[in-house]
Amino acid sequence: MIALTIAQLAHAIAGETRLTAGDTPETVVSGLVDTDSRHIGPGDVFVAKPGDVTDGHLFVEAAASAGAALAIVERPVEADVTQIVVPDAVAALADLAREVVKRARDAAAQRGDTLEVVGITGSNGKTTTKNLLARILEGEGETIAPKASFNNEVGAPLTMLRVTERTRFLVSEFGASAPGEIARLAGLVEPDVGVVLMVGMAHAGGFGGIEATFHAKSELVRAIRSGGLAILNADDARVAAMAPIAAEQSAGVRWFGRGPAATDVRADDVVVTASGTSFVVTADGESLPVRLRVLGEHHVMNALAAIASATALGVSPADAVARLETVEIAERWRMQPLGSDRVRIINDAYNASPDSMSAALRTLAQITGPGERTVAVLGAMSELGEYAEEEHDRVGLLAVRLGIQRIVVIGSDARRMYLEAVAQGSWDNEAVFFETADEAFHYLRGELRDGDRVLVKSSNSAGLRFLGDRLGESFS
Known part of the structure; x- marks a missing residue:
């Protein structure tokens, strides 16, 4: 501080x-x-x-x-x-964060310098994008970014309070489970740059539906200071619809994505393997090959958002790519490779939504080669409210359609995944159900074999991240 x-x-x-x-x-x-x-x-x-x-x-x-x-x-x-x-101690924490960031900005201005504040939100990918962007910006000067997923009414101010007189970049991650939360948090710092990754079903139960989620995520764009910049996902129609809001704030727009509407930063020639993802990024007309070691095709979009933000802040595309390529994992318990070449465990059980569950299952299918077996160990997705049953059914259906060879479902809140998998044809022990992680662990200890590629995926509340750690240790 x-x-x-x-x-x-x-x-x-x-x-x-x-x-x-x-x-x-x-x-x-x-x-x-x-x-x-x-x-x-x-x-x-x-x-x-x-x-x-x-x-x-x-x-x-x-x-x-x-x-x-x-x-x-x-x-x-x-x-x-x-x-x-x-x-109110939490309100005091917020007030102190606002004051500290304001003073740090004023001190930088007196030196003829700037403290650039970047805010990141979206239904999925916030923490990964935050980590990728922080790695890029660290090469330019002192960068403060949240530890883990410090993105709520306590975590976000605690991150802001770590700024010093030497800080050049503050990267803030804004999560929310109800309308108004992002507005309050982003309002503490009035970001120079606001990044919106996607609008999906995560926390839809708390927001009251996908349109309410759109309005909640757009709160970050409304908080951008005049003359700032919105970094928007051109491939997500709801995010793209935030461009007029940016204009209302007198903020510019910078587009990233994989489609033709991504006019500023775009990815082409994406190839997914078990050791990472390669693609060609075109940033402001310059094309460069990228070898991203973070597992999963869905992380390409997070990398594009980080590149779009960093280059807007003056980092060259070449430097941004070189620093991105040094990142090995997004964060602990997020597509984290464990185990060994014999039995590879991918522990992605820190958080889950319908979008991230789908992306993780598709990644499992993509990185499993001939002679190898796909195993999905799945737990509940939280905070879906009235959409929970339907969305858990969709995951069970997707796992079958992707040809996942073993589906292990854990916990009563996730049972719909198992029932749907069985209904769709996984009735010859391809799909199994256990009430507890301990029961599933003992089953998997005897079931897993050489060549298995195992995804462990659930929301944090299901606790399967610890099961993933146990499996990783057992097959290391």
């Missing part, structure tokens, strides 16, 4: 200061900000956020013992640390 006095901090979050001995309103604080006391070190700021499971106020003393310079609390706590008392 940029350096602020306690008085400046308290003013930014409209809090009441309770000083400990040795501190004054002019005491400077510049450490990291976190809501987890286990991550607090000397000089850091601890935010005591009440939670569903526990209450951060119970850990203020632990943060003080770890050397915290300050605690932001909703009620005073008996602990040897200066505290700023606020009505």
Whole structure:
């Protein structure tokens, strides 16, 4: 975090200061900000956020013992640390993030420099695109990007608060499960560049349908500052329909995709293998070969979005491609290769939606060669609401139509996949169902054989990412 006095901090979050001995309103604080006391070190700021499971106020003393310079609390706590008392710790976190980014921008402007803020949203691909773009931008200067999927009302501000006076790029990932959330988060920083990847069925239950999802994702475009730039997926009709919104914001549009409408950054000659995906990218008229090591054809679009953003920010296409090619995996539990050449496990069970489930199954079919066997280990897709049954049926149907040779479905919420697979012809033990991951693990330990290519895919709540880790270790 940029350096602020306690008085400046308290003013930014409209809090009441309770000083400990040795501190004054002019005491400077510049450490990291976190809501987890286990991550607090000397000089850091601890935010005591009440939670569903526990209450951060119970850990203020632990943060003080770890050397915290300050605690932001909703009620005073008996602990040897200066505290700023606020009505709502999460709201204070947002207010502080807004202030810190504004000051960092002002400081950069005074130096004749800029702090460029990029916001990324979409039903799928946010975290991968964020990681790819951050890898490219790191070669240009200090770049701050979220850890893992820090994209909600707590994670996004925590990322923003990591900016310093030296930061050149802030890459923010914006997720949402209800209307208005992206508007609130993006409104904290008013991005210079807003990237919209796709509008799909992820979280459709929370939004109330695909059109409501469109309006929620378009909130990022509405938040772009005047004179900024929207990076839009030309292949997605709903994303393309956001161009007039960008015009309303006096923002330009830069198009990426694989079709003819992708006039700025386009991919051709896509070839998918078990070791990655190759394609030719044309960026602003310059064509270059790309060898992306991240598994899955669907990640081509994420790479194009990253290239479109980076080149808009002044990175040459050649440098963008060279840095992209150093990325080995998108993120842990996202198309992560495990196991061995004998039995390859692809652990993609951090998140799942109908679109990402379809993409992962197609990738499994594409990368499995002659004499090898496809095995799909599938769990539930969450947050689909009234669409859950229909969408789980579609996955079961797709798995059969792709010729997946073993379909292993886990958990009662995913059972529709199994039933549909059986109904579509997988009745000779090609499809099996287990209530628990432990039962499935013991089955797979005896079932998997040399030449198997195994996809483990589910939403985070299903917990199958840990099953994927166990399988990877067992067949390493």
